[in-house]
Amino acid sequence: MSNIKYILGHFEDPDDLMHGIDKLQENNVDIYDVYTPMPIHGIEDKLGIKRSRLGKVAFGFGMTGTITAISMITYMLVIDWPMNIGGKPHFAFPDFIPIMFELTVLFAAFGMVGTYFFANHLAPGRAPRVMDLRATNDRFVIAIDAKTNTAHDQIDNILKEAGAVEVKHNERKYVSYE
Amino acid sequence: MGNHNHTHNFTEQFEFSGKLKTWTLIAMVVGILAIAFGLLTGQQERTYANLLLMAYYFTCVCAAALFFIALQYVAQAGWAIGLIRIPQAMSRVLPIAALVLVIVSASGLLTHNLYHHWNAEGLSDPASPHYDKIIAGKSGFLNVPFFLARLVIFLGVYSYFASLFAKYAEREEMEGGLVFYDKSFKWSSLFLVIFGFTTPIWAFDTIMSLEAHWFSTMFGWYNFAAMWVSGICTITLIVILMKKAGYLSWVNENHLHDLGKFIFAFSIFWTYVWFSQFLLIYYANMPEETVYFYKRWEPEYLPWFWLNIIINFVAPLLILMARDSKRQMNRLMVVCIILLCGHWLDYYMMIMPGTVESHRGFGIIEIGVAVGFVGLFTYLTLNQLSKRSLVSKNHPFLEESINHQI
Numbered sequence: 001m002s003n004i005k006y007i008l009g010h011f012e013d014p015d016d017l018m019h020g021i022d023k024l025q026e027n028n029v030d031i032y033d034v035y036t037p038m039p040i041h042g043i044e045d046k047l048g049i050k051r052s053r054l055g056k057v058a059f060g061f062g063m064t065g066t067i068t069a070i071s072m073i074t075y076m077l078v079i080d081w082p083m084n085i086g087g088k089p090h091f092a093f094p095d096f097i098p099i100m101f102e103l104t105v106l107f108a109a110f111g112m113v114g115t116y117f118f119a120n121h122l123a124p125g126r127a128p129r130v131m132d133l134r135a136t137n138d139r140f141v142i143a144i145d146a147k148t149n150t151a152h153d154q155i156d157n158i159l160k161e162a163g164a165v166e167v168k169h170n171e172r173k174y175v176s177y178e
Numbered sequence: 179m180g181n182h183n184h185t186h187n188f189t190e191q192f193e194f195s196g197k198l199k200t201w202t203l204i205a206m207v208v209g210i211l212a213i214a215f216g217l218l219t220g221q222q223e224r225t226y227a228n229l230l231l232m233a234y235y236f237t238c239v240c241a242a243a244l245f246f247i248a249l250q251y252v253a254q255a256g257w258a259i260g261l262i263r264i265p266q267a268m269s270r271v272l273p274i275a276a277l278v279l280v281i282v283s284a285s286g287l288l289t290h291n292l293y294h295h296w297n298a299e300g301l302s303d304p305a306s307p308h309y310d311k312i313i314a315g316k317s318g319f320l321n322v323p324f325f326l327a328r329l330v331i332f333l334g335v336y337s338y339f340a341s342l343f344a345k346y347a348e349r350e351e352m353e354g355g356l357v358f359y360d361k362s363f364k365w366s367s368l369f370l371v372i373f374g375f376t377t378p379i380w381a382f383d384t385i386m387s388l389e390a391h392w393f394s395t396m397f398g399w400y401n402f403a404a405m406w407v408s409g410i411c412t413i414t415l416i417v418i419l420m421k422k423a424g425y426l427s428w429v430n431e432n433h434l435h436d437l438g439k440f441i442f443a444f445s446i447f448w449t450y451v452w453f454s455q456f457l458l459i460y461y462a463n464m465p466e467e468t469v470y471f472y473k474r475w476e477p478e479y480l481p482w483f484w485l486n487i488i489i490n491f492v493a494p495l496l497i498l499m500a501r502d503s504k505r506q507m508n509r510l511m512v513v514c515i516i517l518l519c520g521h522w523l524d525y526y527m528m529i530m531p532g533t534v535e536s537h538r539g540f541g542i543i544e545i546g547v548a549v550g551f552v553g554l555f556t557y558l559t560l561n562q563l564s565k566r567s568l569v570s571k572n573h574p575f576l577e578e579s580i581n582h583q584i
Contacts (some may be wrong), residue, residue, distance in 0.1 A: 041583045055501070086463055094460050097453065 003171045006032065007152065008132055009142040009159035010166040014040050017140040020162035021046055024142070027158055032145045035135035057115050058108050065107025069100040127176040132168070139166075186428045186580070188571045192420070194564035202557040209550010216543040226282070226291035227533040228543050231525050232551035233282040234384055235408070237275040237333070238401075239555070242409020243268030244340050245373060248366035251359075256575030257436055257582045260428045263569065264416050266347055267562035268409075269340040274558060276333035283384060284326055292533065296320045296390035312391050320387055328383055332376045339369045347570060354572040377402050385525075388532035392470045396455035401528075403448035407490075408521040410440045415514040416559070418507050425568055431505040432582045438504025441513065445494035449487070473531040478538050486527050489520035522548060 011017040014036065021043075024031055031047060073096050077083065082090045117123045135141040144155055146169070156167050216225030243265035250258050258265075286292030295313075300306025302314035313320070342365055350358035378398020386397045394400075414437040420426050459467045474483050493516050503509045530538055569576065 051501075086461070088463075094453075094457050097457070 004146040004169040005173055006170045007144045007146050007155055008168040008170060009164040011140040011163060012165050014140055016163035020142055020159060020164060023158050023162040029144060029149050029155055032143045035131060035141040037136060037138060058112055061111030062104045062108040065103040066100050069103035070096060073099060130175045133175055188569045189567055190425065191567055192425060192564045194560045202553045205549050205553025208546050209553060212543055212546020212550060221543065222291050224534050224539060225543055226286045227529055228547040229282045230286060230292055231529050232547050233279040235525055236551050236555055237279045238405035239409050239412050240268050240272040240275045241336055242405045243413060244272055244336060246409060247343055248369045251363045251366035252370055256578030257433060259573045259575045259579035260569060261417050261426065261433060263563060264413050267559050270344050270562045271558040272340040273337040276337050280329055280333060283329055287322060293387060296387060297322060316390065320390060325383060332380050335372060350572050351570055356574060359574050385528050388529060394455050396451055400451045400455055403444060403451050404521050404524050407441065407444045407448050408518060410437060410444065411514040411517045414441065414510060418511045428580050432584050434507060434510055435504045435584055438498055438510050442494055442498040445490060449491040474527060478536060479531055482523060482527060486523050489516060490524060
């Protein structure tokens with residue numbers, strides 16, 4: 001039994017990469033993931049990647065901000081220390097809206113930055129999870145799980161025929177570990 | 179990626195005939211009957227207020243289409259080229275719309291049915307019992323010749339640009355090449371600057387001067403936001419109805435998604451500007467400013483005041499927030515219709531409290547005039563649309579638009 005964990009096919013061109021994905025899928029080889037230095041239109045559909053949940057997360061953070069703002073202002077200006085400002089009622093809702101808006105944006109923005117760092121293992125003190133460094137530079141990389149797809153020679157051939165300039169057999173999943 | 183083997187028929191033309199044409203003509207007749215009814219039953223002011231509302235709405239929608247075209251050129255955006263024929267057809271109608279608005283405003287002004295708040299005997303004469311110091315102070319700007327000159331010049335300039343872009347599009351179609359794209363780009367940049375500076379004044383004149391004591395510097399942008407949302411909604415609605423009729427096979431959910439994002443974003447922008455105007459007046463609480471909202475909070479207007487916010491803000495916010503809603507034709511169509519009605523109500527809330535005041539109504543005149551103008555707009559736009567192929571086949575960004583994916 002070999003120690004190879006992942007097979008990486010390197011492509012120089014996004015069109016070749018898409019062709020490679022087609023070929024692998026035709027031969028029923030499961031693709032673990034694809035790494036590219038730039039976004040490629042239509043690749044999510046081709047790989048069957050589920051829609052990102054980032055929108056829902058953003059909505060959650062935003063609503064947290066709104067609720068924080070309204071409860072904070074209500075406590076300060078209505079309950080704790082009511083003041084007469086221009087003869088308005090203490091709960092002068094139109095005046096609260098700008099602050100509610102700002103805190104919504106603030107919470108959503110910071111929340112999304114945090115989510116991004118968390119999801120991508122980029123938080124300080126954590127090593128980034130990179131399967132191949134050149135995928136962040138000039139190569140388009142298809143990663144195939146070598147444990148579940150055992151016909152390694154066949155996969156190598158498919159990748160090379162599809163235009164892969166390099167095929168790597170990696171014994172470690174990531175270049176770096178935490 | 180680059181997929182150049184599409185099978186679209188770029189020579190297809192829209193056929194404007196049959197039932198649809200009959201219905202637009204019937205709608206116009208309904209409009210004329212409603213105007214006649216209003217004038218003959220002694221409701222001149224209400225009829226004129228409705229005419230102003232719909233003429234302004236009509237002109238704004240066509241001007242927004244022109245703005246859309248210019249924006250695509252200046253942003254060098256390619257996604258909308260597959261559907262650019264629709265705003266082009268709408269902008270070709272702009273000269274007629276402008277003429278209608280000038281006629282309505284001028285006749286309303288001269289017959290004292292509109293703008294009598296600043297255009298009446300003795301308002302700027304200190305010896306007169308009707309002397310109004312505030313109006314007298316504004317009479318250098320708000321007087322009949324200057325008012326009409328501004329209206330004619332602004333709308334004339336917009337119409338000139340509309341015909342210029344139409345000419346370039348026509349010649350691009352015949353001769354090809356990048357020359358006309360470059361020319362359109364150059365003139366679009368100039369147009370956007372002129373349009374940006376003149377639309378607020380246009381709104382100040384046509385709508386805000388109905389209540390000449392009151393003023394708001396946000397009013398121009400508020401009107402611009404309303405114009406832009408209703409213009410995009412009209413474009414989207416026509417695209418969807420054309421697709422349902424089997425045309426525009428190259429326009430897909432990606433293009434609708436972009437249009438939907440525009441509608442969503444600028445509905446929020448409309449609310450932002452609306453609220454900015456409201457909040458400053460509410461917070462400062464100065465009588466000369468609060469009079470505007472005081473009138474709109476009278477019992478006969480208050481429900482409509484709130485409905486305006488619900489229709490134009492809450493409805494698009496809740497319906498269009500999800501990605502799927504912007505990509506589904508039917509849901510987007512419903513939102514477009516809601517918003518087009520909503521912005522009618524928005525203009526209604528701007529115009530009516532300053533003209534008919536407490537004699538507000540919603541009946542034959544309102545519905546009839548609106549139906550008439552919708553018929554006129556539909557007839558003219560579809561007539562223009564049917565004159566040429568439904569895609570500008572020599573546009574440099576056509577391929578980009580067909581492969582658009584988001």
